[in-house]
Amino acid sequence: MNLPNKLTVLRMILIPFFLVFLMIDDIPYGKWIALVIFVVASLTDTLDGQIARRRNLVTNFGKFMDPLADKLLVCSAMIAMIEMGRIPAWVVIVIIAREFIISGFRLVASDNGVVIAAGWWGKIKTVVQMIMVIVLICDFGGEVALIIENVLIYAALALTIISLLDYLIKNKGVISDAK
Numbered sequence: 001m002n003l004p005n006k007l008t009v010l011r012m013i014l015i016p017f018f019l020v021f022l023m024i025d026d027i028p029y030g031k032w033i034a035l036v037i038f039v040v041a042s043l044t045d046t047l048d049g050q051i052a053r054r055r056n057l058v059t060n061f062g063k064f065m066d067p068l069a070d071k072l073l074v075c076s077a078m079i080a081m082i083e084m085g086r087i088p089a090w091v092v093i094v095i096i097a098r099e100f101i102i103s104g105f106r107l108v109a110s111d112n113g114v115v116i117a118a119g120w121w122g123k124i125k126t127v128v129q130m131i132m133v134i135v136l137i138c139d140f141g142g143e144v145a146l147i148i149e150n151v152l153i154y155a156a157l158a159l160t161i162i163s164l165l166d167y168l169i170k171n172k173g174v175i176s177d178a179k
Contacts, residue, residue, distance in 0.1 A: 004052035005062050007044040011069045014041040015076055022080055022137065035137045041073050042130045067118065070126055071099050077133040086136045086149075091157050095129070098164045105167070109174045116171055121163035129156045 001009070014037050021027055022034035048066060052058045075096055081087040102122075109116050132152035139145075 001061075002052075002057045002059065003055075004048035004057050005059060005065070007048035007051070008062060008065045008069050011041045011044045011048075011073060012065075015073055018073075019076060019080055022077075023083070031137060031139070035134065038073070038077060038130075038133060038137065042134075045070055045073075045126070045130075063115070071103075074126065074129045074133065075099065077137075078129075081133070081136050086139070087153055091153055094157060095160045098160045101164060102167055105171065105174065109171065112174065114174055116167075116174070119163065119166055119170065121159065121166045125156065125159035125163045128152065128159050132156045 018034050018037040018041065021030040021037060024030055027033070045066070048062070052062055075092075078087060078092045078095065082089045082092055106116055132149075132155075135145075135149055135152055
């Protein structure tokens with residue numbers, strides 16, 4: 001297993017630790033430990049892709065597992081944020097629904113021998129979602145912080161919808177050409 005794939009696996013291994021520290025109130029500094037874990041896991045997303053492309057270490061495992069690890073990290077964080085009262089459930093449902101739609105779309109494409117790479121809108125969406133989760137974990141309190149949190153939540157939601165539409169429009173031939 002090459003280094004980028006090890007980083008992807010590490011990101012997935014970090015998810016349960018992140019959730020434990022985030023969700024269990026009795027752990028001293030748990031929220032801050034969870035924040036550090038989330039930031040480290042998020043940074044491995046950028047790092048593994050850069051290393052894979054730079055060193056020509058792109059693998060089928062990486063193509064499949066890297067986006068899955070991202071989805072698991074961000075979606076588990078957002079689901080935890082619902083429980084904590086930090087984000088509306090309906091927003092998370094829309095975001096997760098987009099991920100299911102894209103995953104299904106990729107399966108249809110793959111079945112037809114077409115590999116669809118992640119687009120820029122999707123990458124921007126992921127970055128904004130990760131920043132949103134970081135800010136929501138910090139929970140600074142106050143009116144200004146609440147405004148910033150809401151801007152990030154609705155920016156992530158808007159980018160989720162934009163990236164879905166962009167993805168579907170650019171790849172509409174996949175569905176029409178499906179067997």
